Amino acid sequence: MKNITLRIGIVLVLLAVVFLASVVAGPRMINPFTADPISREILFSIRAPRSIVALLMGMALGASGAVLQGILRNPLADPYILGISSGASLSAALGILGGLSIFGSFTIPVFAFIGALFTGGIVGVMGWKRGGIWPERLLLAGVGLSFLFSSLLMLMMTISSDEGLRKAMLWIFGDLSMSDWSRIPYGLFFIAGGIALSAMRARALNALILGDEFAYSLGFSPHRERGMLFVSVGLLTAASVSLGGMIGFIGLLVPHMMRFFIGSDSRGLILSSALGGGILLCLADLISRTIMPPMELPAGIITAIIGSPYFLYLLRKKNVLGV
């Protein structure tokens, strides 16, 4: 355990370094101590909120990936597999098409959040049978809904000649450029809440991974624990999609990377996957806005480009699943 604490400490230090670098570096370097007014404005009202949003999103994705792989007992599970993101995109598109602007500049995030929670609810109901949530049912219901919603979205995009809708939906493929302070409080609330809830149930998750009978014998109610963990995954994913759309890779592969580093104990894994996700997205966003200024590249592409080689390296180097 002491070893794990030390390693989480290392990840935390790395997180701090990457965060600072992402604020100071960019299309141009800014020295916070000698900054002119324009640079100071860039630092505080553009880069700082953007890096915080990147951290929050990355943390939400990393943690929910770790939890989901546990409750579904499936190493291929990621937060988007439950259809939550497709539901979010569809709901945002409907909001835009309906011309609803009740929430001002929050319209898209709010619709995405509602859509994500709604989809999570449907998946939960579909996964429910005989007084509990079953992992296989949950997974298949999520995959089914995901196909349905993304096809409906594609249909809307194909038959609509509304250029505005197409441009507005670019956002869903991962965009952090519009992040400002106003989105941080609610993001922080749901993401901190979700991580705290899942971290508190980490011991139960450990038991669930070994099987329902085992969990039961240790005094955990498998269905109740799974339900609570599922709620936390739903909150985390919904909040992250509504902050900045869909960013792939993190939810799927960061938990595996952290398993190599920390081990499979969920108590350390959830926390370290959150931190690792935050580090990776923050770094990817830094690169995406820095390498081709003044143009910005989608951060989701960069996460996979820098993450995958490292993941493949680990896969060759270490033992996976005891092989």
Next chain:
Amino acid sequence: MLNIYTIRKQAALILSICGAILLFSTLSSAEVPRRLISLAPNITEILFALGVQDRVVGVSSFCDFPEEAKRKPKVGGMSNPSIEAVISLRPDLVLFSIDGNPKEFEERVRGMHIKTFTLRTKQIAELPEGIRQIGAAVGARQRAEELALDIERKISSLEQGRRARHALAKRQKVLFIIWPDPLIVAGPRSITDDALRLLGVENIAGDTVSTYPKYSIEEILRRAPDIIFIGKGNGMDRVSDSLLGRLKNVPAVRNGKVFYVSDYLYRLGPRTIKGVEELAGHLDAR
């Protein structure tokens, strides 16, 4: 006295001349295509401006101007028109744009022994020539010549305005926003960039790789545009309020030099010049 043979000869000559004229005129009228399909909105606009709208039997689903164009039968999108829809309208000539229509589709239509025309115009300066070519292809040379001359006159008067602006001490820096969230702006090789060049102002997004790049907000703060144009789109004013809030210290926003302009500059057609003149009006307003 005239010999009967001479009369016969002369009559034959006259007859054959008449016949030749008749033949030629029917041939040339057969060359004027009667059923046109336009696969690009700017071509549709040009066809309407040339007064041949009655011969247009099909358009793409993006052809929304003028109002009457919306009521023409649709043959599909620009990148994915339906070959069946095109053939079933029995066109004599299908007009393509090099900008947006797939080359393979043009080859397929040509393979069906239907005549095609491809508009290769990409810049404002080439527009008059493009209009003349369309005029020649659809048999409306005179109207096309008038329209082309009118555009050429307007371009040269815009060039005078550019020289006057060049005489100013400082070159104005401009940003043209196409969509605010995520921030998409007009970059190099876009018609809008061409218009800004024609106007003699600097497009601060003129140095990106992509034509419609996603642009860095902090670079806008750095490059401090004097004027910001925002193209009108669906729900545009509402979304861009939050963007302008973030750009409040940029000279353009501070000095109230943010202008919502029409979407005329999004396609290269008869309205493009109006779009350039609209920008010029804002630039020179005191």
